Amino acid sequence: MLRTVKPRNARSKRALEAREAKEVEDVRTAIFVKGTHTGEIVNGVMKELMALKRPDTISFSKKNTIHPFEDASSLEFWAGKNDASMFLVGQSTKKRPAGLIIARTFDSRLLDMCELGVDKFVSMAEFKTPKSTPGHKPMMHFASELFDTHPRFVQVKSLLMDLFNGEVIDSICLPGLEHVISVSVGPAPSLQTVNPILGDSQEEDIQNLPKIHIRTYTVKLLPSGTRVPRVELTEMGPFLDLSLRRHQAADPEMWKAAMRRPKLKKQDLEKGLGKKKKNMEVDEMGDLRGRLHIAKQDLNKLQTRKMKGLKSIPVEEDGSSDGGEQEEEPRQKKRKWD
Secondary structure (H helix, E strand, C coil): CCCCCCCCCHHHHHHHHHCCCCCCCCCCCEEEEECCCCCHHHHHHHHHHHHHHCCCEEEEEEECCCCCCCCCHHHHHHHHHHCCCEEEEEECCCCCCCEEEEEEEECCEEEEEEEEEEEEEECHHHCCCCCCCCCCCCEEEEECCHHHHCHHHHHHHHHHHHHHCCCCCCCCCHHHCCEEEEEEECCCCCCCCCCCCCCCCCCCCHHHCCCEEEEEEEEEEECCCCCCCEEEEEECCCEEEEEEEEEECCCHHHHHHHCCCCCCCHHHHHCCCCCCCCCEEECCCCCEEECCCCCCCCHHHCCCCCCHHHCCCCECCCCCECCCCCCCCCCCCCCCCC
């Protein structure tokens, strides 16, 4: 349990305020921790994932005696001390070889975690192709319906999205999209669809669940003769084949607190970020458009701009107007006196 720190000066107060909850969260910092024994495969996987996550990473060089599923106090202590909310713990044992644990915290408390077994690993060095620039936000592609229906795969998708999701931005240029991370699953028998958040009381046999395949590609934009470029994908690495192992679902009350959204401001509602208003919508370009419904108007009674030339001249009974008999006198030019 961390003690409550009271700021002593303005600088420490600003530092504590930066760690408080925000409407738009900062980039999640991930801590890479090695267990008592990792092995060559786990070390390579953690190194490659750290390269994709940079610069928002913290690496612990020393080995630690840590068992997150038995005691998560160490993760909560590191989360509060380093202002980090994601953990990747690598450990290899005789019972569970080449294991990788992805954990997530909320308010410096453990929220949920999942253990994955590395069945196959292909490093970036084996692909003699260009690599993406560190710090660029990747595109994520999940190619299976299980990532939206099955609770185990829904959890894996949520963890991977939080791990690789970069800074929240309003717009992005096409050259900034340098690489894509594709996540798919292998063939498997029919699986039951249950609640994706709370999970199922009857745990399925892990051996029957399909494996998860992670592939990373670089994006190359080529001219196509139109405004839309032609896109080609080139293998970049790493390539991972993962199998599901142990997991810990989030507590319902903590999950509800983590998913709570703050009240939006008036300007955000006007931009269309809040609840949808009647006859108001935001188009594809992000502009707010409204629709007005008015009654049918009589154009004869429409008030227009008043001009002397548009005034009507009164007509007498004989059909002549007052100004018709009088001829306009020619205007004399004003002389300029020296």
